[in-house]
Amino acid sequence: MRFREYIRDRLWFYIITAVAAGLLYLFLTAYRVSVQLMLITGAILLLFVCAEELIGFIRKKAFYDELREKLGSLDKKYLIHEMLKRPDFYEGQLMYDALYEANKSMCENVAVYKRSSDDFREFIEMWVHEVKLPVASLQLMAHNSGGETGEKFLEQLRRIDGYTDQVLYYARSENAEKDYIIKETSLRRMVANVALKDREALQLAGVSVETEGLDISVMTDGKWLEFILGQFMSNSLKYIASGREPVIKVSAEELDDRVLLHFRDNGIGIPVSDLPRVFEKSFTGENGRTRAKSTGMGLYIVKSLCDRLGHSIKAESVKGEYTEFTIGFAKNEYYRMENS
């Protein structure tokens, strides 16, 4: 709080005081009071006005300075009220009480939204588990009935399952609570599970799957990693380049401090201008618009899952040649000891 600004703000007080003083002196002059006496009253008056202004300024300065300083350093500004002491002057108290009310209502509001978003997430999670039952049932029926129609049904059911998983993992990736378990997981097993899940589609498209150096275990959540690899797999299947045999190569390499898992295909690739944005929410890019339908959510979910798990993720591509995703798993001896 600056003194000059404060004084300027008090302009009306000075005008009224000046008018009052002017009237006072008019009367004093009319009653022929001696100049000496007039000077003394003037001095006393001035002294009182100065003292009043100074004390008023100092009382308020402490409160407002603190308010401004705290507001500047606070990350969640709506919590400012929690940081202040109730001042001892009336205006400040009004202000403080107003802040308190506003803050309370804000917190209630936030709580309402948080609860409704938690409820929604819980419902989604429950719903996904429920919807998997009829899907499982249909899958068995399709298999039991056999034949070509059964195969066709199975293929569509796998699509439904893929989409429901996307919803499930989206809800999980947005959730602040920790609902994953980091434990030692075999990359070979993960890759086999994912390939097995998409085996029919891979064979139908004539994709050959090659692996290299997968006899490494990493610290991750197996289910989440399977979903991540599944997303890569379905992208590779979507964006196969014509004119050459499609190949997906999954390889791992062990560095001093981490393990890198490469997932590479020889599909149509990603244009340079789109590459930095592939992990953005709802980003579809040229491939998504011109080729297969794309929601722009798959890789976004992948990125947020990786962030949650503490894995690094990188996309590289040359348009018309290849796309390669690399996940980096930290090696942590502490984890290993704890789990052994």
Place this chain on the structure above:
Amino acid sequence: MSKIYIVEDDRSIREELAELLRSSGYEAEYLTDFSDSADKILSAGADLILMDINIPNLNGEQLLREIRKKTDTPVIMVTSRTSETDEVLSMSYGADDYITKPYNPTILLLRISAVMKRAAGSSQTRTYNGLQVNDAKGSLTDGSRELSLTKNEMIIFRFMLDRQGSIVTRDELMTALWDNDEFVNDNALTVNISRLRSKLAELGCEDAIETRKKQGYILK
């Protein structure tokens, strides 16, 4: 015939599951009334139990613990809960495997037979028509001659041997190969089977593998 007991509260799933198991040469029974589940399951005397986590009255994990107190019968948890936490918990309570719904039926059958084999103890050497199967070396021998099989041929032969006398589909063989991360294609499977055939012929088993058009193969 091995008996499999199904604990699943979704009627449609348990009926289809039973049909799948029966058509694959197992005897299948299921629970319809979920009061005193543990006792009913135990008295059924099954060789393997397929169990859902979400079942009425009792949580599947608790039920699993109760069963484990009394018997070592292999248990496979089959559930729509897809979190690693559930899997880790189930395994620590003594489940032998954990499969999430919806599952590929062929993979489910593969897991069932793997768990059964593990439970039976795979140490005994298997024989086929007087040929000894050496799993560790990956070879077949008739005492005097020894022929080594490639990894793929061995996977195919073992799978057919388990199901000797009944039809094995190409889809099942493919699933078994991919499950062992041999990501072969259709042509490679055909080539592998014909190589296996000629190797068996060399050891004196002519026409051991018969082709059934549009169905699959039979190891006689």
